Amino acid sequence: MGKNRLEAFSDGVIAILITIMVLELKVPHSPDFGAMLPLWPVFMSYILSFVYIGIYWNNHHHLIHVVQEISGGVLWANLHWLFWLSLIPFVTAWMGENHFEAGPTAAYGFVLLMCAVAYALLAHALVFNHPKNATLAKAIGNDRKGKLSIALYLIGVVLSWFSAGMALLVYIAVSVMWLIPDRRIEGKVTEGIELEESAKRDAT
Amino acid sequence: MGKNRLEAFSDGVIAILITIMVLELKVPHSPDFGAMLPLWPVFMSYILSFVYIGIYWNNHHHLIHVVQEISGGVLWANLHWLFWLSLIPFVTAWMGENHFEAGPTAAYGFVLLMCAVAYALLAHALVFNHPKNATLAKAIGNDRKGKLSIALYLIGVVLSWFSAGMALLVYIAVSVMWLIPDRRIEGKVTEGIELEESAKRDAT
Amino acid sequence: MGKNRLEAFSDGVIAILITIMVLELKVPHSPDFGAMLPLWPVFMSYILSFVYIGIYWNNHHHLIHVVQEISGGVLWANLHWLFWLSLIPFVTAWMGENHFEAGPTAAYGFVLLMCAVAYALLAHALVFNHPKNATLAKAIGNDRKGKLSIALYLIGVVLSWFSAGMALLVYIAVSVMWLIPDRRIEGKVTEGIELEESAKRDAT
Amino acid sequence: MGKNRLEAFSDGVIAILITIMVLELKVPHSPDFGAMLPLWPVFMSYILSFVYIGIYWNNHHHLIHVVQEISGGVLWANLHWLFWLSLIPFVTAWMGENHFEAGPTAAYGFVLLMCAVAYALLAHALVFNHPKNATLAKAIGNDRKGKLSIALYLIGVVLSWFSAGMALLVYIAVSVMWLIPDRRIEGKVTEGIELEESAKRDAT
Numbered sequence: 120m121g122k123n124r125l126e127a128f129s130d131g132v133i134a135i136l137i138t139i140m141v142l143e144l145k146v147p148h149s150p151d152f153g154a155m156l157p158l159w160p161v162f163m164s165y166i167l168s169f170v171y172i173g174i175y176w177n178n179h180h181h182l183i184h185v186v187q188e189i190s191g192g193v194l195w196a197n198l199h200w201l202f203w204l205s206l207i208p209f210v211t212a213w214m215g216e217n218h219f220e221a222g223p224t225a226a227y228g229f230v231l232l233m234c235a236v237a238y239a240l241l242a243h244a245l246v247f248n249h250p251k252n253a254t255l256a257k258a259i260g261n262d263r264k265g266k267l268s269i270a271l272y273l274i275g276v277v278l279s280w281f282s283a284g285m286a287l288l289v290y291i292a293v294s295v296m297w298l299i300p301d302r303r304i305e306g307k308v309t310e311g312i313e314l315e316e317s318a319k320r321d322a323t
Numbered sequence: 324m325g326k327n328r329l330e331a332f333s334d335g336v337i338a339i340l341i342t343i344m345v346l347e348l349k350v351p352h353s354p355d356f357g358a359m360l361p362l363w364p365v366f367m368s369y370i371l372s373f374v375y376i377g378i379y380w381n382n383h384h385h386l387i388h389v390v391q392e393i394s395g396g397v398l399w400a401n402l403h404w405l406f407w408l409s410l411i412p413f414v415t416a417w418m419g420e421n422h423f424e425a426g427p428t429a430a431y432g433f434v435l436l437m438c439a440v441a442y443a444l445l446a447h448a449l450v451f452n453h454p455k456n457a458t459l460a461k462a463i464g465n466d467r468k469g470k471l472s473i474a475l476y477l478i479g480v481v482l483s484w485f486s487a488g489m490a491l492l493v494y495i496a497v498s499v500m501w502l503i504p505d506r507r508i509e510g511k512v513t514e515g516i517e518l519e520e521s522a523k524r525d526a527t
Numbered sequence: 528m529g530k531n532r533l534e535a536f537s538d539g540v541i542a543i544l545i546t547i548m549v550l551e552l553k554v555p556h557s558p559d560f561g562a563m564l565p566l567w568p569v570f571m572s573y574i575l576s577f578v579y580i581g582i583y584w585n586n587h588h589h590l591i592h593v594v595q596e597i598s599g600g601v602l603w604a605n606l607h608w609l610f611w612l613s614l615i616p617f618v619t620a621w622m623g624e625n626h627f628e629a630g631p632t633a634a635y636g637f638v639l640l641m642c643a644v645a646y647a648l649l650a651h652a653l654v655f656n657h658p659k660n661a662t663l664a665k666a667i668g669n670d671r672k673g674k675l676s677i678a679l680y681l682i683g684v685v686l687s688w689f690s691a692g693m694a695l696l697v698y699i700a701v702s703v704m705w706l707i708p709d710r711r712i713e714g715k716v717t718e719g720i721e722l723e724e725s726a727k728r729d730a731t
Numbered sequence: 732m733g734k735n736r737l738e739a740f741s742d743g744v745i746a747i748l749i750t751i752m753v754l755e756l757k758v759p760h761s762p763d764f765g766a767m768l769p770l771w772p773v774f775m776s777y778i779l780s781f782v783y784i785g786i787y788w789n790n791h792h793h794l795i796h797v798v799q800e801i802s803g804g805v806l807w808a809n810l811h812w813l814f815w816l817s818l819i820p821f822v823t824a825w826m827g828e829n830h831f832e833a834g835p836t837a838a839y840g841f842v843l844l845m846c847a848v849a850y851a852l853l854a855h856a857l858v859f860n861h862p863k864n865a866t867l868a869k870a871i872g873n874d875r876k877g878k879l880s881i882a883l884y885l886i887g888v889v890l891s892w893f894s895a896g897m898a899l900l901v902y903i904a905v906s907v908m909w910l911i912p913d914r915r916i917e918g919k920v921t922e923g924i925e926l927e928e929s930a931k932r933d934a935t
Contacts, residue, residue, distance in 0.1 A: 124330065124334065124384055126736065127331065127334055127739065128334050128337070128338055128380065130736065130739055130740050130743060131334060131335055131338030131339075131743055132338045132341065132342055133740070134740055134743030134744045134747060135338060135339055135342040135343075135743075135747060136342060136345075137744065137813075137817070138744055138747040138748060138751065138817060139342065139343070139345075139346060139747075139751070141748075141751075141817050141818065141820055141821055142346070142751060142754070142820075143350070144821045146755070146821065146824040146825045146828060147825065148828065148829075149829075150825075150829035150832035150833070150834045150835050151834055152834045152838075154834075155834075155838075166814075169810075169814055169817075173807070173810045176740065177803075177806060180736055191381075194381060195377070195502070198373075198377045201341075202370075202373055205341070205342060205345050205373075206345065208345055208346075209345055209348045209350065212350040213350045213351065213354075216350060216352065217352075217353075217354035220354035221354070222354045222355055222356045222358075222359075223354050226356075226359075298807070328534065328538065328588055331535065331538055332538050332541070332542055332584065335538060335539055335542030335543075336542045336545065336546055339542060339543055339546040339547075340546060340549075343546065343547070343549075343550060346550070347554070395585075398585060399581070399706070402577075402581045405545075406574075406577055409545070409546060409549050409577075410549065412549055412550075413549055413552045413554065416554040417554045417555065417558075420554060420556065421557075421558035424558035425558070426558045426559055426560045426562075426563075427558050430560075430563075532738065532742060532792055535739065535742055536742050536745070536746055536788065539742060539743055539746030539747075540746045540749065540750055543746060543747055543750040543751075544750060544753075547750065547751070547753075547754060550754065551758070599789075602789060603785070603910070606781075606785040609749075610778075610781055613749070613750060613753050613781075614753065616753055616754075617753055617756045617758065620758040621758045621759065621762075624758060624760065625760075625761075625762035628762035629762070630762045630763055630764045630766075630767075631762050634764075634767070
């Protein structure tokens with residue numbers, strides 16, 4: 120099975136997820152700007168989730184880019200990841216509507232946690248199916264960022280019960296960590312692709 | 324008519340279907356985790372339908388993969404199948420909200436049944452239009468799994484009136500049956516594709 | 528501007544339109560099958576609109592298939608057509624919820640009418656931009672079906688005020704007219720494409 | 732990173748945005764045409780936003796068309812632009828439901844303003860990454876239309892507090908300005924593409 124349809128399907132689901140969150144922004148019935156004020160937690164949740172889904176779309180793109188074939192196992196690892204991603208609009212709305220109270224903030228962190236775990240499983244399924252793909256192995260590396268994120272999400276979930284604001288800061292910190300370009304790794308991948316391509320050329 | 328736009332359109336509809344189900348997960352207004360508890364049948368229905376739509380997407384991909392041309396009849400067989408698929412979010416929400424009572428559980432099974440029947444019709448329309456495509460014939464084979472599923476859905480619909488829990492177990496069993504990779508058949512298809520491709524090469 | 532992105536964008540919008548109509552099927556709160564009964568006009572409207580959007584998707588595909596370049600005018604003619612198409616879910620829901628009363632049934636016919644007019648404008652914009660494309664001219668021909676449809680929609684809109692049931696029958700008849708494959712024309716198009724391609728080959 | 736997936740993802744998000752606005756057209760419960768009358772501001776807002784999103788889709792297409800590679804910065808500039816675009820359905824519904832009162836009309840203008848600013852940032856990010864792409868530089872030019880739009884949106888936002896009708900006229904005027912084909916610029920771009928292509932041919 121080629122990877123094109125998997126990419127197209129994932130892109131479709133991600134595009135829908137990032138967009139339907141806006142449907143949870145309930146239009147206030149009053150024309151006063153004051154009616155907008157109580158919506159700030161909803162907007163803030165929306166922005167955070169928008170950034171998270173954007174980061175995942177970007178990372179997913181790079182991950183799938185370096186492989187050619189998709190096995191049945193990878194396909195289901197991908198669907199499993201999309202499943203957890205699909206819960207983001209739900210927990211985003213719950214957290215926003217309840218102004219970052221303990222329960223919803225913990226639930227939000229839990230879904231982020233499961234997204235990260237599912238993404239790690241997807242990466243491992245890919246490595247399992249492409250044991251000789253050096254570019255892929257390098258691209259994933261020891262996945263320090265991924266492991267750190269999982270640890271921070273766990274901390275965030277626990278923190279929610281003591282201070283939801285602190286938990287939120289942890290979630291924001293993780294997203295910032297992913298936003299900062301990691302040029303060293305990106306360089307490695309590019310280099311790896313070139314190496315592989317030159318290896319292919321040599322083989323022909 | 325090429326198959327690319329049919330694939331893209333089907334993927335689009337399936338991606339939307341699998342995602343809008345999440346809109347039926349009504350956000351509880353209370354921040355308590357207790358408010359989540361009554362939602363478990365809704366979540367369980369969501370997971371089951373997510374898996375079903377995932378299976379169909381996967382199978383549809385393999386089915387269309389082996390043909391090149393799409394006739395008007397196949398196009399409408401495909402739309403007919405998408406129509407029944409589009410009712411899944413509706414019956415999922417009805418079943419989830421009513422905690423697996425007899426009526427909604429039977430309706431859920433009925434829609435699954437019609438999806439399976441429509442899928443079988445689509446497969447037959449493809450065979451009818453590609454009578455000489457050996458790979459396609461092999462891929463579909465005598466379609467034991469498909470026929471068994473239809474029988475099980477029928478049993479599930481009837482069972483709903485006696486025990487909705489048993490009916491649900493039947494639906495889950497069918498999805499598990501499709502999740503287990505059927506390596507023998509997948510092998511056959513791959514082999515068939517290779518045979519056909521080598522036949523093409525010989526012909527040129 | 529190439530036609531690929533126009534096709535992809537139109538497919539995306541059409542896939543969403545055909546799917547979000549299902550969101551208007553409000554889930555009944557009661558688990559009784561009796562709760563489904565009052566929904567039959569909603570379901571019937573859904574089926575009719577599903578078929579209509581399916582027909583348009585199919586026709587649009589064939590129309591765009593025979594051209595290569597898209598001008599700014601064609602792009603806006605296409606968006607204008609998508610605009611009227613986007614109102615189908617709205618009038619479908621209004622007609623379904625009000626059990627085919629005069630006003631909503633007339634509004635439904637009016638939107639179908641405008642879709643047909645916008646589609647005819649799109650076809651003319653294409654011909655205007657490809658005056659020498661014989662295949663396109665043949666494919667559109669004198670567009671008897673299109674003109675007949677517009678006349679029938681007009682009759683349907685007027686009929687709605689006397690008998691909504693009769694108006695509905697007119698709308699159904701038009702959809703059936705489009706469902707019946709018009710092999711003579713399809714043959715012409717295929718032939719035309721072959722002619723054009725052979726002409727191109729001769730020119731090179 | 733190739734531009735195909737960025738184009739596909741942006742198209743997906745834009746197709747969803749332009750379509751979900753129709754979900755904000757709440758179906759009236761009465762079958763009387765009179766029930767439609769109070770909906771005219773909602774319809775008018777819908778049409779205006781439909782045209783705006785159509786213009787952006789068109790412009791985005793032309794902008795991305797002339798580049799080949801997408802850097803991480805461009806990707807995030809694109810997501811930032813999509814973020815502001817995603818708020819259009821929200822402010823459209825708010826403005827429509829409140830019959831063009833001061834607050835919502837100003838908010839609508841503010842979101843249009845931010846879309847234009849984000850689009851300008853995206854264009855600059857592209858130029859920054861393709862300093863030698865003469866076609867891109869020419870295509871963007873001194874971006875008089877873009878700057879004028881930003882100024883007009885600002886005027887519109889301020890005007891809203893004095894006369895929402897006047898502000899609305901300003902927004903409509905900006906959309907008309909973009910709808911009128913700017914043949915001189917389009918000519919330049921086409922010319923530029925030809926120049927570049929001939930330059931490439933010379934280089935080979």
